[in-house]
Amino acid sequence: MxxxxxxxxxxxxxxxxxxxxxxxxxxxxxxxxxxxxxxxxxxxxxxxxxxxxxxxxxxxxxxxxxxxxxxxxxxxxxxxxxxxxxxxxxxxxxxxxxxxxxxxxxxxxxxxxxxxxxxxxxxxxxxxxxxxxxxxxxxxxxxxxxxxxxxxxxxxxxxxxAGSIASKTKPVISPDDVKGMKIRGGSREVDLMLKAAGSAVVTLPSNELYAAMQTGAVDSVITSSTSLLSFRLEEVSKHLTTGRSKSFWFxxxxxxxxxxxxxxxxxxxxxxxxxxxxxxxxxxxxxxxxDDRNVATVYQKAGAKTYDLDAATVEKWRAIARDSAWKDYAAKSPNCARFLQLAEKVTG
The missing domain is CATH 3.40.190.170 (Bacterial extracellular solute-binding protein, family 7)
Incomplete structure (x- = not known):
């Protein structure tokens, strides 16, 4: 500087x-x-x-x-x-x-x-x-x-x-659930993790998610609780995995x-x-x-079934992310590798 x-x-x-x-x-x-x-x-x-x-x-x-x-x-x-x-x-x-x-x-x-x-x-x-x-x-x-x-x-x-997961076809809780699904992850790195878990990824900003869910261009979306509320995705979703307790998406x-x-x-x-x-x-x-708390209530009132993640399930996602997204990111440049090392020093 x-x-x-x-x-x-x-x-x-x-x-x-x-x-x-x-x-x-x-x-x-x-x-x-x-x-x-x-x-x-x-x-x-x-x-x-x-x-x-x-x-x-x-x-x-x-x-x-x-x-x-x-x-x-x-x-x-x-x-x-x-x-x-x-x-x-x-x-x-x-x-x-x-x-x-x-x-x-x-x-x-x-x-x-x-x-x-x-x-x-x-x-x-x-x-x-x-x-x-x-x-x-x-x-x-x-x-x-x-x-x-x-x-x-x-x-x-x-x-x-924190990220929650809204789905039109079936609930998304563990990595096994995403096989063959069209999912919006929200970032290149989340997409890499989802691909490694067997899903097809769709890249969209959050203000385009309603139309994508409505038309079937995506089966499921991962985004913040606030976006799930603001963009009224409860109208086109049947399942919600909330981020109110645990999440792999921040x-x-x-x-x-x-x-x-x-x-x-x-x-x-x-x-x-x-x-x-x-x-x-x-x-x-x-x-x-x-919003993390309220999103479950809103989706339940709209008829969606709601689920929460536990620590063991988050760790499954984390293991896939470490071998895919983290590895890819660190390999991009020495500075990316440095950023990842610094971030890993900050524990929960």
């Missing part, structure tokens, strides 16, 4: 995470209010209203409102849900170029551009929220944050989501800001953005755990 101010290092070290959400009410200053900047936040998920709707849209709006309030209106934001501003897979490249200000984005989607980012949805590597959030203060957290910064994106807020979804945009802001505004971003991580964790 050549910059004296490295926001990712401050975020990873957790120096801002413990500050209360109301702790900077006096942070706004006349200097803030002199020049107003309007920034755009894009994401692929459905919009929300008040306390209802997809929490990923809500967390963006809470962030926007809090920063605007504390900056005295100097920083304003417009949130564009449902890929209404730009298509999902275009968002990371746009951030890197400075053509998009912010995005709430599953970083594993950018694994084609930056292979190391595939670790953010590596099956079996993270098996609990506690383990995922422990990355932040570990060597893997610093490495991942610094990588994103070097590639032109500043992580503002980290959210982890995805990192940060709120990212373009480095080019970030570095044009005054230092006090940069600090404010990072502080609010760290503070709202608890809101995101509470919201995703609530």
């Amino acid at each position: 050549t910059q004296a101010f490295n926001p990712t290092r401050r975020l990873v070290c957790g120096t801002l995470a413990s500050l209360p959400l109301v702790g900077l009410s006096g942070f706004a200053s006349n200097a803030f209010a002199q020049n107003s900047t309007a920034l755009k936040i894009s994401h692929q998920f459905p919009g929300s209203t008040g306390n209802d709707g997809d929490f990923r849209d809500r967390i963006c709006r809470i962030f926007a409102a809090e920063v605007e309030k504390r900056s005295g209106g100097a920083l304003k934001f417009n949130v564009y849900p449902g890929s209404s501003l730009m298509k999902t897979n275009a968002q990371f490249s746009a951030l890197r170029r400075g053509a998009l200000d912010m995005s709430f984005f599953p970083v594993s989607y950018a694994g084609g551009e930056v292979p190391e980012l595939n670790i953010a949805l590596m099956p079996g590597l993270v098996t609990s929220y506690e383990q995922g959030f422990a990355w932040k203060n570990g060597e893997i957290g610093k490495a991942l944050n610094d990588l994103l910064f070097d590639k032109g994106a500043v992580p503002i807020t980290w959210v982890w989501e 995805m990192a979804v940060p709120l990212l800001m373009s480095r080019a945009v970030f570095e044009k802001l005054p230092k006090d505004q940069q600090t404010l953005i990072l502080q609010v971003g760290a503070e709202i991580e608890k809101y995101g964790l509470d919201a995703v755990k609530t």
Whole structure:
């Protein structure tokens, strides 16, 4: 790093995470209010209203409102849900170029551009929220944050989501269940594990899953509990394996800001953005755990049968993932191998 101010290092070290959400009410200053900047936040998920709707849209709006309030209106934001501003897979490249200000984005989607980012949805590597959030203060957290910064994106807020499995034909619980099925895994690495278990994989962003399930293009999908709720997949599913107890599928979804945009802001505004971003991580964790619980109720009411994974079954998936996805990832480059080694140091 050549910059004296490295926001990712401050975020990873957790120096801002413990500050209360109301702790900077006096942070706004006349200097803030002199020049107003309007920034755009894009994401692929459905919009929300008040306390209802997809929490990923809500967390963006809470962030926007809090920063605007504390900056005295100097920083304003417009949130564009449902890929209404730009298509999902275009968002990371746009951030890197400075053509998009912010995005709430599953970083594993950018694994084609930056292979190391595939670790953010590596099956079996993270098996609990506690383990995922422990990355932040570990060597893997610093490495991942610094990588994103070097590639032109500043992580503002980290959210982890557990995966559940919705199926139209038969339940998916153990690896034996996926043989011959058409399944959407959610990342290249999950797909490698599913292929090794004998399934055919289909690659789709989560906002296209309903149509794929409805038409039979896929038999089953693995995605977050929140997406299973927001995209109403209970209407086209007969079985649900929840992530509320155990899961082999955990995805990192940060709120990212373009480095080019970030570095044009005054230092006090940069600090404010990072502080609010760290503070709202608890809101995101509470919201995703609530969805993990609620998804089973919603699917049961729609007539679907629900199941849970136990530790022994997760370990079966993990063993297949280690011999397929992990091995493939580590072989891609020395840096990928290093990322995997650092991540394995963080245990549950």
